[in-house]
Amino acid sequence: MSVQLAMPKSWRVDTKPHKFCPGCGHGLVLKALGEAIDELGIQDKAVYGCDIGCSLLSWDFFNIDAIQTHHGRTTPVITGIKRANPEVIGIAYMGDGGGYAIGSQHLVNAAARNEKITLILVNNTQYGMTGGQMAPTTMPGQKTETSPYGRDPEKTGYPTQGPEMVAAITQEGAYVARGTVANPKQMKGFIKKALENQINGRGFSFVEILSTCPTNWRTNAEDTWKFLEKDMTKYFKVGEIKVPESRHEEGK
Amino acid sequence: MPEKPIKGDKRYFMTGNEVVAYAAVMANADIMYGYPITPQNEIMHYWTRMAPKYGKEFLQTEDELSAGFTTVGGVLAGRKAFTATAGPGNTLMQEPISMAEAMRLPIVVAVQQRGGPSTATVIYSQQEVTLTTFGGNGEGFRIVYSTATHQELYDYTIKAFNTAWKYRFPTFILGDGYQAKMRESLTMYDPESRGIELVSPEAYVGMPGTPGIDRPPGQYRNTYNVEEELYEVLQQYQKEYDAIAPEVAEFESLGAEDSDLVVVSHGVVSRAAKEAVMELREAGVKVGYFRPITLRPMPEKQLREVANKAKTLLIAESAIGQLARLVKDSIYGCGAGIIPLFKPGAGITAEEISAKIKSVLG
Ligand SMILES: Cc1ncc(C[n+]2csc(CCOP(=O)(O)OP(=O)(O)O)c2C)c(N)n1
Ligand code: SF4
Ligand SMILES: [Mg+2]
Numbered sequence: 001m002s003v004q005l006a007m008p009k010s011w012r013v014d015t016k017p018h019k020f021c022p023g024c025g026h027g028l029v030l031k032a033l034g035e036a037i038d039e040l041g042i043q044d045k046a047v048y049g050c051d052i053g054c055s056l057l058s059w060d061f062f063n064i065d066a067i068q069t070h071h072g073r074t075t076p077v078i079t080g081i082k083r084a085n086p087e088v089i090g091i092a093y094m095g096d097g098g099g100y101a102i103g104s105q106h107l108v109n110a111a112a113r114n115e116k117i118t119l120i121l122v123n124n125t126q127y128g129m130t131g132g133q134m135a136p137t138t139m140p141g142q143k144t145e146t147s148p149y150g151r152d153p154e155k156t157g158y159p160t161q162g163p164e165m166v167a168a169i170t171q172e173g174a175y176v177a178r179g180t181v182a183n184p185k186q187m188k189g190f191i192k193k194a195l196e197n198q199i200n201g202r203g204f205s206f207v208e209i210l211s212t213c214p215t216n217w218r219t220n221a222e223d224t225w226k227f228l229e230k231d232m233t234k235y236f237k238v239g240e241i242k243v244p245e246s247r248h249e250e251g252k
Numbered sequence: 253m254p255e256k257p258i259k260g261d262k263r264y265f266m267t268g269n270e271v272v273a274y275a276a277v278m279a280n281a282d283i284m285y286g287y288p289i290t291p292q293n294e295i296m297h298y299w300t301r302m303a304p305k306y307g308k309e310f311l312q313t314e315d316e317l318s319a320g321f322t323t324v325g326g327v328l329a330g331r332k333a334f335t336a337t338a339g340p341g342n343t344l345m346q347e348p349i350s351m352a353e354a355m356r357l358p359i360v361v362a363v364q365q366r367g368g369p370s371t372a373t374v375i376y377s378q379q380e381v382t383l384t385t386f387g388g389n390g391e392g393f394r395i396v397y398s399t400a401t402h403q404e405l406y407d408y409t410i411k412a413f414n415t416a417w418k419y420r421f422p423t424f425i426l427g428d429g430y431q432a433k434m435r436e437s438l439t440m441y442d443p444e445s446r447g448i449e450l451v452s453p454e455a456y457v458g459m460p461g462t463p464g465i466d467r468p469p470g471q472y473r474n475t476y477n478v479e480e481e482l483y484e485v486l487q488q489y490q491k492e493y494d495a496i497a498p499e500v501a502e503f504e505s506l507g508a509e510d511s512d513l514v515v516v517s518h519g520v521v522s523r524a525a526k527e528a529v530m531e532l533r534e535a536g537v538k539v540g541y542f543r544p545i546t547l548r549p550m551p552e553k554q555l556r557e558v559a560n561k562a563k564t565l566l567i568a569e570s571a572i573g574q575l576a577r578l579v580k581d582s583i584y585g586c587g588a589g590i591i592p593l594f595k596p597g598a599g600i601t602a603e604e605i606s607a608k609i610k611s612v613l614g
Binding site: 079 | 314322333351461472475
């Protein structure tokens with residue numbers, strides 16, 4: 001008789017239940033990441049970095065070496081580790097504020113240098129941990145603590161198109177996708193491909209995940225899901241944005 | 253691949269930046285991360301020239317935040333990692349340095365001070381003392397060596413890696429633009445041939461085995477849930493820092509025991525101070541010289557002894573009292589008074605110090 005394990009093997013059982021709010025998308029992303037790590041058998045090689053933001057709550061989430069860094073600085077810390085020890089599989093996990101605002105220069109330059117690391121960025125359209133301020137990803141018209149009348153694109157611009165930007169500045173070999181916690185199977189597939197891209201030494205890999213923050217959105221379950229699936233996808237197209245060309249030469 | 257660029261002892265005539273790069277190679281540093289800024293650039297230039305020959309790595313980052321944080325990553329991976337910076341770069345680097353401080357990560361940073369505030373000059377100052385000793389939102393759990401000669405740049409760069417990895421506090425070589433750019437002779441050597449054991453690094457992450465199965469995961473944080481948790485950690489750090497301070501602290505002194513007036517200076521200014529004091533002593537004037545080599549921790553015990561005997565400390569520095577503040581902190585309650593010779597962002601000659609001594613002694 002086999003028992004279906006509820007948790008990925010690479011999760012730390014002793015630090016569960018986890019610390020995210022009920023209905024938070026972070027837990028779903030980390031479940032997909034845990035499963036991808038299990039399926040690829042890289043628990044012994046992975047080094048996980050989390051940012052400051054709600055992602056920091058995951059510093060002891062996995063049975064994986066891990067480092068909690070500063071707000072926006074997970075990308076350079078994981079870059080530094082990977083450069084010093086190319087044997088590891090470096091995973092940088094961050095929020096949209098961390099990745100697209102305070103740490104955007106690191107994202108842009110790590111992508112441009114084609115660092116062989118994997119970035120997973122959770123887009124919940126605002127700064128979760130600090131109580132729901134406007135982020136680069138806040139939707140036009142969306143009310144946050146610092147856009148109480150709704151984000152005005154005239155004054156504060158349109159939501160950052162992160163994966164599209166990364167796709168534009170990376171060279172051949174990079175992997176870029178946008179998943180959503182509304183489609184866990186696809187999300188896991190994207191994360192897995194991103195990790196494989198690093199394992200194969202192809203190049204930078206980046207996955208943005210559309211995620212939920214009912215606490216700061218102040219939404220019930222139904223509205224949370226509606227915002228995620230209907231509203232966010234108006235600006236943020238889910239799917240693979242850049243996939244390395246298969247190496248034709250190899251087959252010849 | 254040749255193992256090392258220097259075998260045995262050999263005399264060289266070169267710039268300070270070149271010396272730091274050589275010393276880092278000879279200290280078995282593995283990887284440098286850096287962002288261009290004058291006057292430290294040539295540390296990177298010489299490092300990148302030597303790196304492939306000796307199996308070393310280099311990454312030019314997008315800014316000093318990144319240079320500091322990638323250095324943190326290098327250390328976490330168990331490599332002897334270092335960076336170099338100056339001025340506004342040092343300002344940016346305080347954020348990663350504070351993370352290293354919080355997590356006791358043995359990063360090594362060479363600072364070649366330039367003029368400030370802001371972009372000021374690319375040439376010289378001693379105005380990064382406060383930043384390097386106590387920058388960041390922390391308590392200054394760092395070790396800072398202020399060098400005066402190229403020989404010391406070599407000796408203390410090698411030592412900095414050992415100190416960092418032995419005690420696990422971020423460690424600095426505090427030089428300046430004059431030392432960085434001028435040429436001077438020194439003896440370079442293979443530290444191991446002189447019996448200096450090079451402390452081996454250890455990995456914090458990416459060790460062999462599967463975490464949770466073969467070994468516990470290496471997991472590190474700098475965030476705490478409650479005040480008491482942080483308080484406990486910092487109390488422990490302070491205890492350890494205070495315990496090692498006497499063996500880490502270094503100083504140089506000359507006639508400081510028997511003089512009413514003692515000149516206190518650090519770094520390159522101490523060369524002028526020493527020259528002035530030696531000349532005056534030869535002429536029969538009783539004047540002393542004291543120089544902290546470590547600015548963090550300060551050689552507090554020795555400095556207090558001096559300040560309890562001498563009537564006056566003449567503090568000479570190329571800043572407005574950054575060294576003086578450290579000195580005052582150390583000698584609180586001692587008898588000596590303080591007379592300043594402050595020239596922010598400008599060099600100080602032996603003649604100037606000599607003239608000042610004479611005017612004080614009357
Ligand atoms: C240098 C710095 N500035 C500001 C903060 C405060 N801060 C902590 S978390 C956070 C926002 C996190 O938002 P995001 O990255 O979107 O992650 P989320 O919590 O939404 O998952 C901010 C601004 C900080 N820790 N450090
Ligand atoms: S504040 Fe939002 S992002 Fe943070 S844990 Fe709660 S639901 Fe998740
Ligand atoms: Mg967010």
